Structures are given as structure tokens and as C-alpha cells.
Amino acid sequence: MENTHNFFMPKTNLIGVGSIKDLPNELLSWKLSKALIVTDKNMISFGWVEQVEKILKNLFIFYDIFDGVLHSNPTVSFVEDGLAYFPQELELRREYGLIISIGGGTNHDCAKGIAAVAANGGSIIDYEGYNKITKPAIPHIAINTSYSASEVTMFAIIKDESRKVKMSIASPNITPFISVNDPMFAVTMPERVTAASGIDVLGHAIESYVSTEASPISDSLALGAVKLVFDYLKRTYENGHDLEAREQMMFASVMAGMAFNNAGLGYSHALGHQLGGFYNQLHGDYEGILLPYVFEFNSPAVPEHKMLKLAAVMGVKANSKPEAMEKIADLFKKLAADIDIPDGLKKMGVQESDFDTLAQNALKDIAGLTNPRKGTLEDMINIYKAAM
Numbered sequence: 211m212e213n214t215h216n217f218f219m220p221k222t223n224l225i226g227v228g229s230i231k232d233l234p235n236e237l238l239s240w241k242l243s244k245a246l247i248v249t250d251k252n253m254i255s256f257g258w259v260e261q262v263e264k265i266l267k268n269l270f271i272f273y274d275i276f277d278g279v280l281h282s283n284p285t286v287s288f289v290e291d292g293l294a295y296f297p298q299e300l301e302l303r304r305e306y307g308l309i310i311s312i313g314g315g316t317n318h319d320c321a322k323g324i325a326a327v328a329a330n331g332g333s334i335i336d337y338e339g340y341n342k343i344t345k346p347a348i349p350h351i352a353i354n355t356s357y358s359a360s361e362v363t364m365f366a367i368i369k370d371e372s373r374k375v376k377m378s379i380a381s382p383n384i385t386p387f388i389s390v391n392d393p394m395f396a397v398t399m400p401e402r403v404t405a406a407s408g409i410d411v412l413g414h415a416i417e418s419y420v421s422t423e424a425s426p427i428s429d430s431l432a433l434g435a436v437k438l439v440f441d442y443l444k445r446t447y448e449n450g451h452d453l454e455a456r457e458q459m460m461f462a463s464v465m466a467g468m469a470f471n472n473a474g475l476g477y478s479h480a481l482g483h484q485l486g487g488f489y490n491q492l493h494g495d496y497e498g499i500l501l502p503y504v505f506e507f508n509s510p511a512v513p514e515h516k517m518l519k520l521a522a523v524m525g526v527k528a529n530s531k532p533e534a535m536e537k538i539a540d541l542f543k544k545l546a547a548d549i550d551i552p553d554g555l556k557k558m559g560v561q562e563s564d565f566d567t568l569a570q571n572a573l574k575d576i577a578g579l580t581n582p583r584k585g586t587l588e589d590m591i592n593i594y595k596a597a598m
């Protein structure tokens with residue numbers, strides 16, 4: 211019986227208050243001459259980029275700063291703007307021995323795109339799908355300020371504006387080499403981003419837990435993440451300077467990220483990505499709205515023992531699978547309401563007339579490949595309708 215569950219994650223993961231101080235030790239043996247920082251103007255104004263610049267200067271590593279990540283949905287054009295820092299000739303592009311992204315998932319995804327194309331040539335559009343990136347990308351360190359988990363995954367979600375499609379690009383070759391999750395860098399995360407990227411952690415954990423590729427490793431990470439999200443997300447939303455809550459949410463994000471990096475995601479992400487491709491709002495808001503409806507759709511394919519285990523982690527008492535399913539979906543909705551996630555897609559400007567195109571794009575999204583229950587176009591449209 212062949213049934214492989216290989217496990218991928220960054221080589222080193224620095225986590226906890228003050229963990230940025232351990233980064234120089236990691237860089238010492240690299241003998242780097244030049245790095246490219248990929249970030250946005252907010253990260254510069256918060257002073258986070260300056261902190262990394264100090265580390266590079268102390269190690270005599272030259273660097274350039276690309277701060278052209280202009281909004282929260284990374285696009286093909288952002289990747290191309292970053293690539294303009296590299297020489298045209300592929301063989302000269304290794305002059306940057308390292309790419310360092312500072313920020314949330316948008317910045318890390320953009321950096322993954324730049325690192326992949328700089329080493330492989332062509333355009334980022336050529337690499338849409340699973341495992342299309344054949345050569346290792348330029349080594350990448352992701353210094354994280356949100357709960358996207360991109361800093362620990364092999365996924366990059368890049369919007370192709372010409373098609374209004376969010377491309378899912380997945381390859382072990384774009385997994386960052388080192389991730390840094392220092393909660394000090396997260397205190398400036400705005401309330402709205404805290405809520406959206408926090409509820410997205412729950413989506414990552416739940417989708418990997420019910421995935422067709424789930425394993426005992428991903429299950430334990432996912433369940434651990436669910437517990438931390440229910441214990442700490444509301445606290446970190448209410449007080450962004452609560453470092454203990456920030457730190458625990460970073461653990462939740464990393465755990466859920468490692469779970470979905472290996473077990474995959476599901477329809478909540480396939481459907482949510484495509485809303486982002488059309489309407490450009492925060493990814494996590496779409497996830498917070500869609501998750502309970504996708505969970506209900508998937509429940510016939512979730513084994514009873516897994517449903518009851520999930521309920522127990524969430525502190526829900528249930529004697530049967532249908533009872534557990536209903537109570538879990540209600541708790542998802544309650545948590546989303548507690549942190550002011552919009553209570554329907556209509557409030558986010560979604561138009562019913564777009565459902566057909568959105569659903570067709572969602573069925574092509576690789577995030578849906580590991581969903582436990584196969585859906586038709588009509589099923590996808592019905593989930594969108596229920597979430598309106």
C-alpha cells in the first residue's frame with residue numbers, strides 16, 4: 211500500500227518575543243554579499259525594516275530595498291517590479307544571495323514570486339499550479355508581522371489582474387529557508403488585519419484537519435492551532451499590545467501553516483481566493499464568512515471520530531456527529547462576530563451575477579484538490595449563496 215505523507219517546512223523557525231535577535235547567528239555562516247529586502251512602506255514607517263537593516267550592516271551585508279508591495283493582494287505586476295532589481299541575464303541573477311521579506315503574507319508571497327522567477331526565468335504566470343518550479347528559488351528569509359503563515363509554507367497566492375484570477379502557486383522550492391515570528395513585529399498589525407488574518411488561521415487549521423491528505427502530524431498541529439485561536443484571537447483583537455496573546459496567535463498561525471503546507475486546504479480557500487481575485491478585499495474576511503458553510507458542506511465526508519475530537523478541543527459537548535457539526539459551525543460564526551468579521555458576502559460587495567465565473571475559477575484552484583467532498587459547479591454556487 212503506497213500512502214506517502216512527506217513533511218515540508220522551513221529549515222529554521224525563530225519564534226517568540228525577541229526571536230529576531232537570533233537571526234544574526236543564523237546568517238553568520240552564509241558569507242553573503244548582497245540581499246534584497248521585499249517590503250512595503252508601512253513596514254518602513256513602523257521601523258521594522260530599519261531593525262533588519264541594522265542586522266545586515268553589522269554583518270557587512272549590502273542590501274537594496276524594494277518597497278513596492280502596494281496593497282494586500284499581491285499581483286503579477288508587484289513581482290515584475292521586484293524583478294527589475296535583477297539583471298536581465300539569468301546567470302547574473304544570483305548576485306542577490308538572499309531575499310528577505312518583511313511584513314505579512316502579501317509581502318512573503320511577492321518575495322516567493324521574485325525568488326522563483328529570478329532563479330528560473332520566465333514569468334510568475336508560468337508557474338501557476340503545483341510543482342511547476344523546477345530549480346530552487348533564491349534563498350528567502352520571511353520575517354513575519356501577521357498570521358498568514360506564508361512564512362512557513364510552499365504556497366504563493368498571486369493575482370493575475372488580466373484574468374481577475376488569484377493564482378495558487380505551490381512548490382517546495384519556494385518554501386522560505388528561515389521564518390521569523392517575533393510578536394514584537396506584530397504589535398503594529400491593525401485591528402482589521404488582526405481579525406481577518408486571525409480567523410484565516412482557523413480556516414487553515416480546519417481545512418487541513420478535514421483534508422484528504424491529513425496525517426497524524428498535521429492533525430495534531432491543526433487541533434493545537436484551533437485551541438490557541440479560540441483561546442487568544444479575541445484577546446489579541448481587543449488589545450494588539452497584549453504580547454502574550456500575540457505570541458500564542460503566532461504559534462497558532464505557524465502550527466496551522468505547517469498543517470496545511472503538508473495536508474493541503476479545501477473549498478473555503480478555493481472559493482475565497484476567487485472572491486479576492488474579483489473584489490480585492492482581505493483574504494481572511496472571506497475565509498471567516500465561508501468557513502462555516504464549507505464545513506457544513508464537507509461534514510458528510512468527515513469521520514465521526516474526527517468531528518467529535520474537534521468538538522472536544524473547542525470545548526463543545528456533543529453526543530453525535532450532527533450535534534457536533536452544528537455546534538462547531540455556530541462557534542465559528544460566534545468567533546467571527548466577536549471580532550467583527552462582516553456577517554455575509556453581500557456586506558463585502560459581492561454580486562450574485564459573478565457567482566458562475568467565481569465558481570468556475572474556484573473549481574480550478576489547486577487549494578480545492580484536497581477538499582474531502584467533491585463539489586459540482588452548482589455546489590460551489592450554493593455555498594456562495596448560503597454565505598451571502
Ligand SMILES: [Fe+2]
Nearest residue numbers: 410413414497
Ligand atoms: Fe488563508
